[in-house]
Structures are given as structure tokens and as C-alpha cells.
Amino acid sequence: MTSGRIIFLNGTSSSGKSSIARELLDILDDGVFFHLAVDSFNAMRSKRELGERELDAALRRTRMGFHRSIAAMAEVGNDVVVDHVLSEPWRLLDCLAVLPPENVLFVGVRCPLDELVRREEARGDRPPGLAAFQYDLVHAHGDYDLECDTGTTSPRACAQHIKAFLPHRTGPTAFTRLRRRHLAGGQ
Numbered sequence: 001m002t003s004g005r006i007i008f009l010n011g012t013s014s015s016g017k018s019s020i021a022r023e024l025l026d027i028l029d030d031g032v033f034f035h036l037a038v039d040s041f042n043a044m045r046s047k048r049e050l051g052e053r054e055l056d057a058a059l060r061r062t063r064m065g066f067h068r069s070i071a072a073m074a075e076v077g078n079d080v081v082v083d084h085v086l087s088e089p090w091r092l093l094d095c096l097a098v099l100p101p102e103n104v105l106f107v108g109v110r111c112p113l114d115e116l117v118r119r120e121e122a123r124g125d126r127p128p129g130l131a132a133f134q135y136d137l138v139h140a141h142g143d144y145d146l147e148c149d150t151g152t153t154s155p156r157a158c159a160q161h162i163k164a165f166l167p168h169r170t171g172p173t174a175f176t177r178l179r180r181r182h183l184a185g186g187q
């Protein structure tokens with residue numbers, strides 16, 4: 001069985017990941033893609049009020065389960081578009097440990113901070129300052145296969161750019177390079 005492809009969108013809240021993912025599912029016509037979003041996994045959790053430590057542990061397990069669910073979907077041949085916020089170093093390290101590096105197209109979804117703040121205010125459903133808090137953290141690892149700027153490019157155009165790039169990936173991928181740099185022994 002051939003493993004599925006993983007298009008991994010990483011960016012701050014309001015950077016446009018979900019919008020691009022939706023467009024990708026509309027236009028990718030070779031294979032069957034699934035949109036797996038960390039927000040959807042958070043929404044599945046029970047709503048019971050938790051203390052700070054219990055919540056931290058639950059959030060960590062949610063994200064670890066999310067990463068392994070991506071791997072499981074791809075392992076049996078599903079193509080996947082991932083929508084995630086790598087705002088803590090361990091999240092990327094865990095993804096590097098569990099995802100097949102040569103199957104991942106790692107895409108940085110960037111947007112200028114003033115536009116992120118404007119979108120956040122307009123949406124009104126995200127904590128004010130969330131995007132600004134994440135801004136310097138999410139791209140700190142500094143390596144992608146492809147980047148897009150949603151401050152100047154529409155979600156459809158970003159998706160078209162990703163679609164055009166997909167068949168022309170050449171190894172080593174960004175995930176392969178990052179594994180060599182960050183995981184002991186390059187395994």
C-alpha cells in the first residue's frame with residue numbers, strides 16, 4: 001500500500017490555513033484529500049471545566065493524538081491537508097517523529113501582523129492578541145518546502161501555487177532536513 005501525501009499548512013491563527021485547505025480540497029483532482037485541522041480535534045473534547053494542569057495535559061494529548069491521526073490516515077493511503085499552529089517547539093518535534101518525512105510538503109502560511117490583527121478583530125471569535133503571541137513562534141524553525149503570503153495572495157491563488165508545486169517536489173524535503181537537524185541520529 002502506498003502512503004498518502006501530506007500537505008502540512010503551518011501558520012498563526014487567522015493566517016488563512018483553513019481557507020487554503022478548503023480551496024485545496026476543491027481543486028486537487030488526483031487522489032482523495034482529507035482536511036485534518038487541530039481546531040476540529042479541540043472541538044471533539046468534552047466541555048467539562050478543567051483545572052490548569054489537567055487542561056494542559058489534555059491539550060498536549062489532543063495534539064499528540066492529532067499528529068498520530070494524521071500519520072494513521074496517510075499510512076493507509078489517504079491524502080491529507082493538515083492545518084496546524086506549531087507555536088511550541090515540541091509540536092514540530094513530535095510531528096517530525098511520527099510523520100513520514102518524504103511524504104510531507106511543509107508549507108509556511110505567512111501574513112503581516114497588522115493584517116492578522118485586523119482579521120482577528122473582524123472575526124471576533126478568537127482571543128485578541130492570539131496571532132501576535134504566536135507570530136514569532138510558529139516559523140521559528142526556519143525551513144519549508146514552500147511558503148505563501150496571504151496578505152497579498154488569495155486563498156485560491158495560494159492553493160493553486162501549492163497544487164502546481166506538489167508533483168515537482170524534490171528530496172530531501174523540509175521535514176527530512178528538519179529531522180536530521182533536530183532528532184538524534186537523524187532517524
Ligand SMILES: Nc1ncnc2c1ncn2[C@@H]1O[C@H](COP(=O)(O)OP(=O)(O)OP(=O)(O)O)[C@@H](O)[C@H]1O
Pocket residue numbers: 011012013014015016017018019020039083085119123126150151153154155
Ligand atoms: N488570503 C486571504 N486574504 C484575505 N482574507 C483572508 C485570506 N485568508 C483568510 N482570510 C480571512 O481571514 C480569516 C481567517 O481565515 P482562516 O480561518 O482561513 O484562518 P486560520 O489560519 O485557519 O485561522 P485559525 O487558526 O484561527 O482557525 C477569515 O475571515 C478569512 O476570510
